[in-house]
Amino acid sequence: MDQLSRTFAALADPTRRDLVARLSAGDASVAELAAPYAMSLQAVSKHVAVLERAGLVSKRRDAQRRPVHLEAEVLAPVTDWLELYRRRAEDRFQRLDEVLAELAADEAYPQTAVFARPPRNTRPEGTNR
Amino acid sequence: MDQLSRTFAALADPTRRDLVARLSAGDASVAELAAPYAMSLQAVSKHVAVLERAGLVSKRRDAQRRPVHLEAEVLAPVTDWLELYRRRAEDRFQRLDEVLAELAADEAYPQTAVFARPPRNTRPEGTNR
């Protein structure tokens, strides 16, 4: 699994998002993290391990405790990905010449609408597994 | 499953992210979307359904075709969530008085480090399922 998939998957769980939220306020041990939840310590330990595999979190070593630290900078690429395609879609939506082109296309192919015009650009990123 | 989890989960798959990327360039039918992949049309249809359940995509109706349209605005809450906690972590990292407070705490509780000080704020968002 690629990095971006691991990160999105890690954040797709409400418990793990809550862990990230709490860790944004400061480091915490696994036991401290586990306390509020109605689930076993082992389950929380697994959640932390998922965050760690995604690079979202790291563990120090302090006696028996393993203080967990949020690596907030790895959130940036995720934001970047989201913003790239959100902006791309909105830019396209707002461009006037595009709208005019669609009108022209509607005249040329009245029954097959906009989407059916000759393909323009497909697969901006090669990302099939 | 909550909205944010559905969105993150939808984007955790490379094929689905590729679909979003391609749809950011314009609407496309399911068959058009399926063409580049080494998988069945039904599989792609399922992927589109996942995106639709997450609200990332909508389908129009045009004869037999179901042109798929990217609803880019639902990406915004995801970006907002990410930026909130990234910024919170970085702000904390940069605040000088925080650093001084940690030093003071280290003197008060020498063996139990920073993370073990009296809890400050836990659970900014109630999000355990």
Added chain:
DNA sequence: CGCATAATCAACCATTTGGTTGACGACGGG
């Protein structure tokens, strides 16, 4: 009408996921 195309539905399968309980290893305090 009858056929080809677009898409979904349905059943099935293998793998992953999120949780459990139980056992174990590492460490520090009395």
Added chain:
DNA sequence: CCCGTCGTCAACCAAATGGTTGATTATGCG
């Protein structure tokens, strides 16, 4: 030294995921 705490490892389980094939439903074209 021994006990209690912190954390992980291992095995297990139910449910969700990502794919398959086969059948079914709409729709437009000749």
